[in-house]
Amino acid sequence: MSQNKVVVIGSGFSGLSTATYLAHHGYDVTVLEKNKTLGGRARQFSAEGFVFDMGPSWYWMPDVFEKYFNYFGKSTSDYYELIRLDPSYHVVFGKDDVLKIPAKLDNFKLMLEEMEKGSAAKLDEFLKQAAYKYEKGINDLVYKPGRSLTEFMNPKLLFDMFRMDIFSSIYKHVRKYFKNDRIIRLMEFPILFLGALPENTPALYSLMNYADISLGTWYPKGGMYKIIEGMVKLAEEKGVKFITEQEVTGVEVISGEGKKVFTTNNSYVADIVVSSADYEHTDQSILPKQFRNYSKSYWDTRVMAPSSLIFYLGIDKRIDGLAHHNLFFDRDFGPHAKEIYQTPKWPNDPLFYVSATSKTDSTVAPEGMENLFILMPVAPGLEDNEEIREKYYNLIVDRMEHLLGEEIKSHVIYKRSFAHNDFVSEYHSFKGNAYGLANTLKQTAILKPSLKNKKIKNFYYAGQLTVPGPGVPPSLISGHVVAKEIMKEHKIA
Numbered sequence: 001m002s003q004n005k006v007v008v009i010g011s012g013f014s015g016l017s018t019a020t021y022l023a024h025h026g027y028d029v030t031v032l033e034k035n036k037t038l039g040g041r042a043r044q045f046s047a048e049g050f051v052f053d054m055g056p057s058w059y060w061m062p063d064v065f066e067k068y069f070n071y072f073g074k075s076t077s078d079y080y081e082l083i084r085l086d087p088s089y090h091v092v093f094g095k096d097d098v099l100k101i102p103a104k105l106d107n108f109k110l111m112l113e114e115m116e117k118g119s120a121a122k123l124d125e126f127l128k129q130a131a132y133k134y135e136k137g138i139n140d141l142v143y144k145p146g147r148s149l150t151e152f153m154n155p156k157l158l159f160d161m162f163r164m165d166i167f168s169s170i171y172k173h174v175r176k177y178f179k180n181d182r183i184i185r186l187m188e189f190p191i192l193f194l195g196a197l198p199e200n201t202p203a204l205y206s207l208m209n210y211a212d213i214s215l216g217t218w219y220p221k222g223g224m225y226k227i228i229e230g231m232v233k234l235a236e237e238k239g240v241k242f243i244t245e246q247e248v249t250g251v252e253v254i255s256g257e258g259k260k261v262f263t264t265n266n267s268y269v270a271d272i273v274v275s276s277a278d279y280e281h282t283d284q285s286i287l288p289k290q291f292r293n294y295s296k297s298y299w300d301t302r303v304m305a306p307s308s309l310i311f312y313l314g315i316d317k318r319i320d321g322l323a324h325h326n327l328f329f330d331r332d333f334g335p336h337a338k339e340i341y342q343t344p345k346w347p348n349d350p351l352f353y354v355s356a357t358s359k360t361d362s363t364v365a366p367e368g369m370e371n372l373f374i375l376m377p378v379a380p381g382l383e384d385n386e387e388i389r390e391k392y393y394n395l396i397v398d399r400m401e402h403l404l405g406e407e408i409k410s411h412v413i414y415k416r417s418f419a420h421n422d423f424v425s426e427y428h429s430f431k432g433n434a435y436g437l438a439n440t441l442k443q444t445a446i447l448k449p450s451l452k453n454k455k456i457k458n459f460y461y462a463g464q465l466t467v468p469g470p471g472v473p474p475s476l477i478s479g480h481v482v483a484k485e486i487m488k489e490h491k492i493a
Helices: 013-024 062-071 105-115 119-139 155-163 170-177 181-194 203-215 225-237 279-286 296-300 333-341 386-404 420-427 472-489
Strands: 005-009 028-032 044-047 050-053 082-084 089-094 097-101 218-220 241-243 248-254 257-263 267-269 272-275 307-315 325-328 352-355 370-378 412-418 459-461
Touching: 005 013, 013 028, 013 062, 013 225, 013 472, 050 307, 050 370, 062 225, 062 472, 089 181, 097 105, 097 181, 105 119, 105 181, 105 203, 119 155, 119 170, 119 203, 170 181, 170 203, 181 203, 181 333, 225 241, 248 279, 257 272, 272 279, 272 472, 279 296, 307 386, 307 420, 325 386, 333 370, 370 386, 386 412, 459 472
Parallel strands: 005 028, 005 272, 028 241, 089 325, 272 459
Antiparallel strands: 044 050, 082 218, 089 097, 248 257, 257 267, 307 370, 307 412, 325 352, 352 370
16 A cells, blocks of 8 residues: 655755645645745745845746646635736846836837837747647646656647747747847846856747736735745645754665655654755755766756845935836856856846835835845856955946935945845755756756656756746646656555
8 A cells, every 4th residue: 555654855846736736636745845844935024124035036927836836626716916017128228228128018019119110019929839848748748757768758748848949049939020129128137147148048938928928927915925834734734743953964765765864853754755955955965876867077068047146135215216126237158158158257247136026015114114125146066255256246246336326325224135146045946056956058957957856766856957847836736747646656555
């Protein structure tokens, strides 16, 4: 008789998703979390009246979240309130040179037409193809477990995959439709965190433009952590047990099965184990050497998505020049991109992103004040120390002051930074990466690290280093994909 006791390592989006799907289908699920609070990289913290989401800040692909909750007979509205942002975001090209990206498609087309005559019609063509990629990619392709080529041998699916431009680059694809540099930069923006230059990123990912332009940018009132709170509540309704401050240190393997999961202060019996923790750390540091899926050299040759230098700032005044989301594109991205992807080093003249959720939500900062989340993408694996962080803090805030015409630095009453060393210590993140594997063609589908251990028949992986890939919606989907594989191979008798 098959047993049903499941241990899930990690309580990020993929871990919560896996746990809830399995519990819904009758499995006895316990989630072990290393840190004091649940949520993984999507944790939240409060300080001096300010509330900060620590990681993800963009709510795109609302249909994926709705589909997740609908599976259990629920809706997102049962757990949090969604607000559509308008403008979706600001793009700062220079002092007094800001594009305010409208939420309505007709207004977006008018904005593009002013920049390049004929671009509105071109956008219709571009989005029609992007919508096709989104429909086929998000509703079909990403739900493949990526364990065998036979999954893709369906003639219709093969036809769809060719139509989705998997073998062309987003760089070439965008330039087939648009010539204006600003429009090109807008279209390439959504793939900047996928971990490769536009020249090396499959044109499949124009589906991200459809998510951006057609489906919109949203915000869960109270912060992104409201999603985590909703998922945890749903999981508990299904019977999932959560135990925090349980850093997993090892797994006992007997006769090809994981029997026990060891933490720093306890051990847990398991019939099935799912690690939604960092895959490389699980593979190289938690599992006994003879049961690892991959070698050290395998991991060293993986192309990783960027890390990030993040600043959480509490400001004792309002900053008029900011929207909820702000992209500071006042520099050429080419040199910065090369310093991330080709010749890894700390950038000379970086681009950066600023989120001010206090523009939308009065609950995240004291009245009349602002909470800022500042993120600069950087190469993984770099030296990280306070001197380097302070250098970039001054560089970024000085640029913001110049571009916005606002005094900021003297109004900072709370400040915290987060970078490589923290990604490693908090999440055991490989090389301190923030977003998992780069979405290159050679790291797609069956070429990603396998969602199942090849030597332990009851050990699986979920999260951003396996299928379908990085990002919050893919992590939700990852949990579903892994749960389906478990239910297929370890049925409850």
